[in-house]
Amino acid sequence: MSGYSIDHFVLTVADAEASLAFYAAALGIAGRSEGGRFWLELAGQKINLHEWGRELAPHAAAPAPGAGDFCLVADRPLEEVVVRLEQAGVAVELGPVARQGARGPMRSVYFRDPDGNLVEVCAYPAP
Numbered sequence: 229m230s231g232y233s234i235d236h237f238v239l240t241v242a243d244a245e246a247s248l249a250f251y252a253a254a255l256g257i258a259g260r261s262e263g264g265r266f267w268l269e270l271a272g273q274k275i276n277l278h279e280w281g282r283e284l285a286p287h288a289a290a291p292a293p294g295a296g297d298f299c300l301v302a303d304r305p306l307e308e309v310v311v312r313l314e315q316a317g318v319a320v321e322l323g324p325v326a327r328q329g330a331r332g333p334m335r336s337v338y339f340r341d342p343d344g345n346l347v348e349v350c351a352y353p354a355p
Contacts, residue, residue: 294344
């Protein structure tokens with residue numbers, strides 16, 4: 229263990245409001261905005277959304293929509309996640325497939341958000 233954990237990370241998006249709506253529909257993730265800032269609320273972490281061309285400084289050297297590739301851990305069976313994605317009209321690109329995660333073996337599904345970011349949602353076996 230390194231003694232570090234993730235507080236937040238930033239996705240550069242073309243339209244923050246559209247991204248908030250997508251993640252709410254696709255995964256049920258609550259989004260918020262305040263004072264020109266946009267974010268998705270997770271369990272003790274968040275994903276900040278910066279609109280391309282209006283990034284908050286300091287920022288990545290070359291921010292661009294669609295450059296993200298990340299994994300979220302589901303708090304429910306992966307089958308429920310797949311059903312919700314289907315109901316939201318989101319195409320699953322791959323999965324469910326077996327993968328090796330930070331905590332060990334898991335199963336994952338992959339899809340893309342409106343900017344083309346690759347989103348992986350995984351579920352670990354119940355203890």
